[in-house]
Amino acid sequence: MMDRAMMDREGTFTGNRGLEKEEPLIFEQGSPGKTAVDLPEPPASKNRLGGLERRAPIGLPGLSEPEVVRHYLRLSQKNYGIDTGFYPLGSCTMKHNPRINEKVARLPGLGDLHPLQPVSTVQGALELIDTCAHWLKVLTGMPAVTMNPAAGAHGELVGLMTIRAALEDRGDARKRVLVPESAHGTNPATAAMCGYAVQSIPADDRGRVDLAILRERLDSDVAAVMVTNPNTCGLFENDVQEIAKATHEAGAFFYCDGANFNALVGRVRPGDLGIDCMHLNLHKTFSTPHGGGGPGSGPVVLSEALAPYAPVPYVVHGPDGATLVEKPDDSDGKPFGRIKGFHGQFGMFVRALSYMMSLGSDGLRDVSGDAVLSANYILARLQDTFRVPFPAPCMHEVLFSDRTLKGTGVTTLDMAKALLDEGFHPMTVYFPLVVNGAMLVEPTETESKESIDSFVDTMKHLAERAAAGDVKFFHDSPYLTPRRRLDETTAARNPILRWHPPSLDHAAE
């Protein structure tokens, strides 16, 4: 007789665990002669490759269609997605991804359009881009938008380059960008890519930008102030209008990181707060899928003053319908250049517009309302269990520190790993950097109360278990995931970044 404990100890013959199968690399499967794509025999013709044909095989494996389907299906089963369960990854807005968005993005006449078809043959696409742009402008209360950026960080780059172009145009070379300590890493990285020195602004004891220090550091050498609002602690920057005023008085521009726009959509227009420039992550607020890391889309809304400097291309309307301005020389403004191939992440505009049209102006108001309500509910229910470093209310996400774990031997990371066994995706951990052992929980508006309650109850349970001194349990977590804790140190010290045929010895590359 085999009981459960014995099975856990001895495992199975194959290493599989029922539905959860071990899956080798594609390179360890198949044979070169197999293929899952039957193509016709090419007609015989004299090749025109100029003697540059490949001489050695590429080394790709060959698999049949059923083998390929199983490979990826099994891999998918080792992944946690929003479709699996609660995914409160703070700052990432892991909300439900409606499937109608996927369907319409694939319609013939949208998904298959070539970017360089004659503009007369893509009038519907240009109208779609324009409509998406219109929604974004109305929602943010800003007069202009550039649709080009491929993601949030790319939007930051476009925003700062627009600012730099505007400053240089008025003969005002400035050297520094002020960035709060709590900012996402992309903010300082972007400022550096735009040729600016980064100066950090500390947070005050309310977790907001320290206005006094900001004022002190604002001088005629500052090109821009980059503030995330709500900030990465999940707090609304109460002084945002004063920050805007001080920034403008110093002759600088106010860049807002709009990654957290989900807290505000339909209720607050950043344009009313005095910003000059803000990127939106369509893959956060506007539900385009995160896809295991991307793609994203990061349109940037702009003030009147900045709009002329926005990059090409953009859509304009003329007597013959819509057209694209693709070259700076064809522009009425002074575009700083081009930032990407073709015309932005069109497929993401389709999805985001489908989402916005589904919700409408009333539904989008409920999005921010429910997102903020859910985060505050988690805050209220967990505030006696975990330390809330800054006073309530929060906005769409709630930040906890590891203070109550101190002395237990259990860390924020251990909490995250224990959550995995309980069937939750962990919150964002160790970000923002302004509190110790940060746990940033963003429920979004697409979780039911039952789901949130279950998460809260689990967090309370784990906290009790930590307090009870069950350290070994935590250090060995997770137990039930497809893999347990992975050795990241060795991975970085001796990087293996690709498969090699077993006969070759490649220690490092």
Add this chain to the structure above:
Amino acid sequence: MRYLPLTHEDRQQMLSVIGAESVEDLFRDVPADALLSDPVALPGTQGEMAVEQAFRAFAAGNVSPSSAPSFLGGGAYRHHIPATVDHLIQRGEFLTAYTPYQPEVAQGTLQYLFEFQTQVALLTGMDVANASMYDGATSCAEAVMMATRTRKRRRVVISGGLHPHYRETSVTYGKYTDLDIHALPADWQDSEDAGAAIDGETACVVVQYPDFFGRVRDYTALADACHAAGALLVVVVTEVVSLGLLKPPGEMGADIVAGEGQSLGNAASFGGPTVGLMAVRGSFLRQMPGRLAGQTVDVDGRRGFVLTLSTREQHIRREKATSNICTNSGLCALAFTIHLTLLGEQGLVRLAELNHANAVELADRLAAVPGVDVLNDTFFNELTVRLPKPAAGVVDAMAERGVLGGIPVSRLYPDNPDLRNLLLVAATELNSSDDMDALVATLTEALS
């Protein structure tokens, strides 16, 4: 509203636990004058049926390349995508996951990225590849930044055979970091000597393979010239299917390969999203931008994968990071890798042969049209022809007759009168003989 699970009762209960009167109460940190009391002036909620109809109307305003003979390339190619690709990438566990920060529950993503990196390295003939960039143009720009950073030199030589969008994007990226970009004029006559432009200050030379005009050129000597001067050779590939048939850039001595992977697994989607490829020689590994998946073991000794070498990246290194990239093109990389796995060695080679054979047929048929000159001696699946009149008008005339007959080079080089009559035409496995009949007929008509 169908996407919002909270009921009125839920909201009331939650508010009472919070101790707030209303949801508006929770927005009290927002300055009162900035808090809207009513919905903004946009249409209200709509059901799925109405939304779908609205998008069908947008689609109806376009000419779908799937239902018209289409010969467009220029960095975005129409290939047959097996049904399996789109089916698999829409598995919720792939589609709705994010960057694999918790590797214990992201082995699916991490393993396919590791496989993707291996495939890209094999195709390009390079040592290692990253887990994707936004697109080919930004990948090229990042390659330029990386080259100047590692060589500690400012000068960049860009070939006149590079896709103009890639050149323009690289110029933009370099604009505020003080790069000295020396872009050579459009090389439509195949007369460029990029090697002559290299000097002791040159960090890299950027060429495209096959180039923008479709030509297949051997860069081995150029690589040697670069290396002799302490510069790097960056090779850009915009049509990755070509590598099924062509000698890989790594064998020619490329130091960095920056590419566009759209051709495998990804529809053109009016130009985005697509997937940027980047592969390098091993010694540049730690200077690479973007994510890298690496192999390791878990505490039970089982093989697994993690994101690695993240000390290069913005979330650790902040303003000293190799790039600001965070979100990349994960799902497009998945589509790429699934398509390539389906093809396998044999399928990819066959696909490349078909593309080439169709392009050979296209070249022969175009050459027979009175007044048309085929400029290319060599090509893979795309070539440049010279027409007796401006190509833009000809393309519009063909479009009116339902044929997407190519890209007027002037669309990308509007200011160069030498290029006004040039037309870029591509043929893939999807172009039938009937398509070519239609192209030849409408072109002949438009020229007469």
